[in-house]
Amino acid sequence: MTNKKLLLIDGNSLAFRAFYAMYNQLDRMISHEGLHTNALVAFNNFLDKIVDPMAPDLALVAWDAGSGKETHRGKLFPEYKDGRSKVPEEFKEQFPYLREMVMLHGLRNYEQAGLEADDIIGTYSRMGEAAGYSVIIVTGDQDLTQLATENITVNVTKKGVTDIESYTPAYIKEKFGLTPDQIIDKKALTGDTSDNYPGVTKVGEKTALKILAEYNNIDNLYDNIDKMKQSKMKDNLINDRELAFQARELATILTDAKLPLPLEEMEYRGVDFEKIIPFYENLDFKQHLAKIKALRKSGQLENTKEFDNGVNFVELKENNLRAIAMLGDKISVHIEFVGDNYHEGEMIGFAIGNPEVGYYASRDISLLQTEELKSVIENDQILKNVFNVKAQLVLFKRLGLALKGVSFDFMLVAYLLDTVANDNVLSTLAQRFDVYLAPDEDIYGKGAKFTVPTDTNLLLSHIAHKADGLFKLEKPAFTELKQHEQTHLYTDIELPLAFVLADMEYQGIKVNPEYLRNKGKDLSERIADIQSAIYIEAGEEFNLNSPKQLGVLLFEKMGLPVIKKTKTGYSTAVDVLEKLAPQAPIVDHILQYRQLAKLKSTYIDGLLSVIYPKDSKIHTRFLQTLTQTGRLSSVDPNLQNIPMRSEEGRLIRTAFIPSHPDWQIFGADYSQIELRVLAHVTGDKNMQKAFLNGEDIHAETARAVFGLADDAVVDPLKRRTAKAVNFGIVYGISDYGLANNLGIPRAEAKRFIDTYFQEFPQIHEWMNTIKTFAHEHGYVETIAHRRRYLPDIQAKNFNLRSFAERTAMNSPIQGSAADIIKIAMIKVNEALRENNLQARMLLQVHDELIFETPVDEIDELTEVVTNVMDSAVALDVPLKVDAHHGDTWYDAK
DNA sequence: AGATTCACG
DNA sequence: ACGTACGTGAATCTA
DSSP, X not given: OOOOEEEEEEHHHHHHHHHHHTGGGTTTOBOTTSOBOHHHHHHHHHIIIIIHHHOOSEEEEEXXXXXXXXXXXXXXXXXTTTTOOOOOHHHHTTHHHHXXXXXXXXXXXXXXXXXXXXXXXXXXXXXHHHTTOEEEEEESOGGXXXXXXXXXXXXXXXXXXXXXXXXXXXHHHHHHSOOHHHHHHHHHHHEETTTTEEOSTTOOHHHHHHHHXXXXXXXXXXXXXXXXXXXXXXXXXXXXXHHHHHHHHHHOOOSSOOOOSOGGGGBOOOOOXXXXXXXXXXXXXXXXXXXXXXXXXXXXXXXXXXXOOOOOXXXXXXXXXXXXXXXXXXXXXXXXXXXXXXXXXXXXXEEEEETTTEEEXXXXXXXXXXXXXXHXXXXXXXXXXESOHHHHHHHHHXXXXXXOOEEEEHHHHHHHHOTTTOOSOHHHHHHTTTOXXXXXXXXXXXXXXXXXXXXXXXXXXXXXXXXXXXXXXXXXXXXXXXXXXXXXXXXXXXXXXXXXXXXXXXXXXXXXXXXXXXXXXXXXHHHXXXXXXXXXXXXXXXOTTOHHHHHIIIIIISOOOOOOBOSSSBOOOHHHHHHHGXXXXXXXXXXXXXXXXXXXXXXXXXXXXXXXXXXXXXXXXXXXXXXXXXXXXXXXXXXXXXXXXXXXXXXXXXXXXXXXXXXXXXXXXXXXXXXXXXXXXXXXXXXXXXXXTTOOHHHHHHHHHXXXXXXOOOXXXXXXXXXXXXXXXXXXXXXXXXXXXXXXXXXXXXXXXXXXXXHSXXXXXXXXXXXXXXXXXXXXXXXXXXXXXXXXXXXSSHHHHHHXXXXXXXXXXXXXXXXXXXXXXXXXXXXXXXXXXXXXXXXXXXXXXXXXXXXXXXXXXXXXXXXXXXXXXXXSSOOXXXXXXXXXXXXXX
């Protein structure tokens, strides 16, 4: 059905692009022999990513012979290519290697005296077309688009060498309104500065397109030039008539050159792995060598013609559904969906299977709902490998299925192994384990150009490869997990938590859009009022949302003192504006404007835009594998930063309501969890005693730091100061930071800290111990062995190193608190089920859990939730939980 | 795409 | 002497 393929590559223009695509790497990419390799690396990427997967039947890389002077164009026009800047030495030295690389990738090099690469390509493209081939041209030179026909596609690099724009006659028509032939006429009129031939004076691309739209070609143009209305352009056209016809000749690519090499001699042979290894070694292509090694190990290098033949898959159809039952008790499952948001992203295909039996894949998602598939998906005795279990759980829920038996989630394991290197992308995470999968970008393109391939084989092969990759990854990933002593963390915390989170997200939280809309109207009016007041006070209108324009007004026009600067100019952040407020009434108005504008755009408009009309609910996604500490984060929308601190903002919470009548919102939060964790992990007896006695910890800290009697009443300022010190300790204290926060001199801050450490000596000791541990091991751990690597702990740069040290102190605290609430969530969910409660957990906000519940369950729920939470993990200090409920989230306080 | 600002724990 | 408080996400402006 598909034609045989002839691939023609414009070697010079692509090599040139390759060189400049990685020009910024020039000094970094030097082989041990001192050879620059930037163009070689980029060209090799092009061959790996574009040519090898395409597997053409015939392939040729055409090169220019000599400087261009001896070519037929040079003879026509002696100044041809004069004035070209000299080819850089660093580029020239890579040329011989380029040709060898081409050969080792199984393509033929070709050049011929008197011809340029484009003439070779022009001629062979016509020969190939005549012989019935689909011809694919790849070049960096847009002029070659003149060669496009129904059977000849011209791919022109846009950026770098792998980002390509495909020119077909239809595309050229759409883009320029021209036929491929008219590309030549366009060039005749505009000329070519880089090849040093002029066209018609003052005619550029725009004018040329206009002329051609009217006259079709330059023959017709000059036949009718007398009838053209008098204009400067007409004079130019008449004066430069000769130049135009000369330019046309120069721009015309030969399609009938005499070329001795017959098509049959261009057979594409694929990569010669034997010979390319020493070649890569010589150039220090470490990445590529690793890739080959991995392929060889997995036995994929038997057949060198097919670069990628390791995964067998069969398209699943109605008539072979029965085969699924024969896969056995261990499989990979993967539903592929579009975008990040699995609540709404379109499911475009799936694969299921294992290396022993093979893989079954289909675009037809409804096949998953057949009895044959359902009985496998929902069977918890059939163990499954997946990537991102939470996403797969939600996708299956959307299909009415309950995925069970998941044992290996590569995304979760990879995150636990190294939060720093984690980018949540299967193909890149797999590389760390020497498993090579095509990046999604290679299959779908990226950004606005994302498209699901129409080629079913290509799509299903990609998905099947993912499923297969999970099998290759399982063993090495689990081995490392065990070495880290993180098996418990994975099996008993993160994996079960994913199921809990999937339920919460899928359940969603109900929102009252009416409330938000009314609040929005109110805010709009008030924002408009404040805005006009500000404009009057400023004496001009400007963009209030622009810190830059605001800075000019406040600090230049009004001459207010500059308190803080940012990288780009004056800071206009709250703390700065608050200091300026007494000096000018406008500043206070700006602060009001900022607050209301934030509420309107982020919380009113933002939330309204993510309510699902179907159920009037918001379905956030909790990112389980993102933070460096083990906390969750929440996106689309973020429901972990709904306003609370200001009353005006807190009212937003009124919009969050139960999904049934006679239900309420219920919240339970840990009190001072991080300080309790601090008391536990440091073993500090004084702080532990405060918690064991149920003291107000900040007041107790104040008594210690200010040397007050045990029963002394603590005034609010001292308590506030002590609270800030406590926070500072948790954040990995420094006198500078504390001084800044409290607005006190550094020396005073230092005294607070010194006294604090005297009063809580084991905290001091622990801070030193943990920093030493980080220096020695390069990472720190939580109570559940959650690990955070700190590569900067050895940095020479003071800032980087200090930051790493503070992180070493903070992460075990913040991370252990995260461990605790995660364990609590799993246990709470179990307890709800065991107690036959209808209440549902909806949100987690780091130290609190939000539920919706029937009113008549509230007493029991309070009992169950607080008990489970405060006993989730046994620490050396008690955990305290407070619970609240009300008709809306706002009222649950 | 990066910087700034501000919302939360 | 150095000069940042820890962890996040969204909206907006600017280049």
